Amino acid sequence: MIQDLKSYYGYLFEDELLNEIAKTATPRSFKANTTIIDVNSYITSIPLLLSGAIKILREDKEGDELALYYIEKGDTCAMTLSCCAGLTKSKIKAVAETDIELLMIPKEKMSEWLSKYKTWQEFILQSYHSRLDEFIEAVDTIAFLNMDERLIKYLKDKAMIIGSDEIIATHQQIANDLHTSRVVVSRLLKSLENKGEIKLQRNQIKVLNV
Incomplete structure (x- = not known):
């Protein structure tokens, strides 16, 4: 040891x-x-x-x-x-x-x-x-941050911690961590994908701008 x-x-x-x-x-x-x-x-x-x-x-x-x-x-x-x-x-x-x-x-x-x-x-x-x-x-x-800003910060921090830009997590798990609803997380994730910040897959999120 x-x-x-x-x-x-x-x-x-x-x-x-x-x-x-x-x-x-x-x-x-x-x-x-x-x-x-x-x-x-x-x-x-x-x-x-x-x-x-x-x-x-x-x-x-x-x-x-x-x-x-x-x-x-x-x-x-x-x-x-x-x-x-x-x-x-x-x-x-x-x-x-x-x-x-x-x-x-x-x-x-x-x-x-x-x-x-x-x-x-x-x-x-x-x-x-x-x-x-x-x-x-x-x-x-x-x-001080809006929920969409909190969400992208959460995803980038998580990607840095695990050492990968691919995050395996359900929308409900993310909602639990951010103390919000799954519906809100799903809507904001789709918005972030449309902005080119992330790419959504089944139970997996690829962060594009870590």
């Missing part, structure tokens, strides 16, 4: 910390569309994402969801850090956007390494900063 860790995190962490991660972390893998963290669940481990992407969603009382941001390779989730530190229930839902591999670090190690390793401290602070920026961007998108 230590060689894999060095290839992913050798530029961030010193060998001593890498060795501790290798000894204490539990490797996990999840298939795409698998729920990793659910709303109101207690979080006992901190994830370090080795490959793939995770979608972070907010859920309302009726169970409707809104996609907030993605976690990519080399990232962790600020919400899990907060929940671990405060012993509170999760307020977000984390779903594997693609097949993923990650390491789960026991929450007890988070505070221990914060005082022990400056590189870990910098990594955690940078993670908070990055997630805050992404959360602000999500709020700005909802507040």
Whole structure:
């Protein structure tokens, strides 16, 4: 495991910390569309994402969801850090956007390494900063963009995250992520196709101007 860790995190962490991660972390893998963290669940481990992407969603009382941001390779989730530190229930839902591999670090190690390793401290602070920026961007998108602008941004962001301009998703799945109706999404997708922004196929969308 230590060689894999060095290839992913050798530029961030010193060998001593890498060795501790290798000894204490539990490797996990999840298939795409698998729920990793659910709303109101207690979080006992901190994830370090080795490959793939995770979608972070907010859920309302009726169970409707809104996609907030993605976690990519080399990232962790600020919400899990907060929940671990405060012993509170999760307020977000984390779903594997693609097949993923990650390491789960026991929450007890988070505070221990914060005082022990400056590189870990910098990594955690940078993670908070990055997630805050992404959360602000999500709020700005909802507040200031029309739904057609939100839709094309969503498609381009998703294409970048998965590393492909071909997105496999139903209109209902997209509607769920954007917290709107399938009818609205279908109408706007057809409009984007007419404008030459995308090409529609069965349960697949090709983004033409990534």
